[in-house]
Amino acid sequence: MTSVELDLRRVYGAYPxxxxxxAGLVDDRxxxxxxxxxxxxxxxxxxxxxxxxxxxxxxxxxxxxPRIGISVLGAHQEHAGRRIGSRAPDRFAGVDWRSTSxxxxxxxxxxxxxxxxxxxxxxxxxxDIVVFRVHDLDAVPGTPPLVFHASAFRRLT
Ligand SMILES: Cc1cc2nc3c(=O)[nH]c(=O)nc-3n(C[C@H](O)[C@H](O)[C@H](O)COP(=O)(O)O)c2cc1C
Numbered sequence: 001m002t003s004v005e006l007d008l009r010r011v012y013g014a015y016p017x018x019x020x021x022x023a024g025l026v027d028d029r030x031x032x033x034x035x036x037x038x039x040x041x042x043x044x045x046x047x048x049x050x051x052x053x054x055x056x057x058x059x060x061x062x063x064x065x066p067r068i069g070i071s072v073l074g075a076h077q078e079h080a081g082r083r084i085g086s087r088a089p090d091r092f093a094g095v096d097w098r099s100t101s102x103x104x105x106x107x108x109x110x111x112x113x114x115x116x117x118x119x120x121x122x123x124x125x126x127x128d129i130v131v132f133r134v135h136d137l138d139a140v141p142g143t144p145p146l147v148f149h150a151s152a153f154r155r156l157t
Contacts, residue, residue, distance in 0.1 A: 020073065023069050023097070023105035031105075032062070034085030035051075038070065038072070050130050051129055069114070073110060073146040077110065079094060112139035118133075
């Protein structure tokens with residue numbers, strides 16, 4: 001990584017975000033990535049977005065799926081964020097998840113979840129901005145969120 005890219009990472013990291021898991025069923029197995037770039041976009045129509053790196057080896061597996069799940073992690077789900085955000089072969093080990101009849105993979109006890117399909121994908125630098133249409137969603141009020149800031153998992157205290 002160049003020194004400019006290291007600076008960009010450091011300064012982008014000053015912006016605190018949540019952590020989402022973007023996942024689906026591929027050959028009856030859960031496949032997914034962690035994403036700090038999740039952003040709600042629009043109310044009408046309901047749209048959310050995630051930026052996915054062109055280097056992702058998992059996104060080409062998720063992209064053809066009719067439905068993709070997005071789970072917003074709670075503070076108690078740091079293990080899931082670390083594991084699914086890694087390149088480990090079995091990223092869902094020790095993670096409780098469920099699938100919908102449409103093949104969304106959602107994490108149990110997440111702070112919020114979205115059942116989505118891909119609406120639009122815009123090439124933007126070394127990432128794609130993926131816009132998802134939301135078909136169903138819910139949140140568990142009072143669940144404290146997992147926060148990602150300065151390259152570290154944190155909690156609101
Ligand atoms: C907290 C956290 C946030 C992440 N956010 C993103 C993101 O927004 N976009 C992205 O493409 N990768 C993100 N990653 C990396 C992916 O989760 C995953 O590790 C990466 O896509 C490499 O795996 P793959 O080759 O299987 O896709 C994040 C990782 C972590 C731990």
